[in-house]
Amino acid sequence: MPVLSVKIGRMTLKNPVMPASGTFGYGEEYSKLIDLNKLGAIVTKCVRLKPTLGNPPPRLAETPCGLIASVGLQSIGVEAFIKEKMPFLRRFNTRIIANIGGETVEEYVEIAERLNGVKGLDGLEVNVSCPNIKRGGIAFGVDPETVYKVVSQVRKAAKNLTLIVKLTPNVTNIVEIAEACEQAGAEALTLINSPLGMAVDIEKRKPKLSTVLGGLCGPAIKPIGLRCVWQVAQRVRIPIIGVGGIFTATDALEYIIAGATAVQVGTANFVKPRVMLEIIEGIEKYLEEHEINNINKLIGSLQV
Ligand SMILES: Cc1cc2nc3c(=O)[nH]c(=O)nc-3n(C[C@H](O)[C@H](O)[C@H](O)COP(=O)(O)O)c2cc1C
Known part of the structure; x- marks a missing residue:
């Protein structure tokens, strides 16, 4: 049997497959449908400092090859996450990663401090696609200096947890953002969050989402995700978790060959x-058929 185990920061994963944040809740509903012990890790829905409702409806719109979502920063809040969700999650023999989001650097730091040392939690995935209210709502993750500040401060606040940063593709040069994260102490990167899109209802002449713009997810974004993973893999030493449009093993293998150490599956879980x-x-099966005894030999093996 080929070795499927990979390392993300200080975490050893039994295999490289995990859900993408926001598409798997906290695993409770899916635990009735699949054995969560078989996953490489579980990534939770965004955890914020206080409970928040997110954006008003409508916040999902279907497109021919994907979904546009604008759920916003909906969260049950960090205290409810620790008390109500972690006791369930820690029962499973898999790694638990909390996706965190905030509107100020201080909010990220407070969440990280609160989660550091929580029993059963292995890693943080810092979602830097959130709007920075002190800078007029521009996402943290579009500016290398701001991203450096968030990541380095979260690093100090959560020393016991593997620190992963999830990047937005809505930037001109994703490589410089990735390098800033690595310099700030990130142990891994997740690429990509959803590219911005929109959809129009021609009868009402209104946007289909209350927020007008939303994040495009699903098959349409796989080529963008692959491009980002490949570009960043050339320039950073830390592992990359590839996400965007993964529906099949072939999609996942494309990401791994392009340079991803692990992969996340989002919209496909809904289907x-x-x-x-x-x-x-x-x-x-692919590893067996190609006589590759360890998945690590496949990572970044793209021949250009
Ligand atoms: C309904 C929904 C909610 C999401 N919520 C979050 C979130 O809370 N935090 C986050 O970092 N990404 C969130 N995402 C983005 C996904 O984690 C993922 O990056 C994106 O959907 C692309 O992957 P996919 O094409 O496999 O769906 C959300 C996506 C969807 C569809």
């Missing part, structure tokens, strides 16, 4: 709850 297990089986 087929078993999809991550099928992807794990498909990766294993």
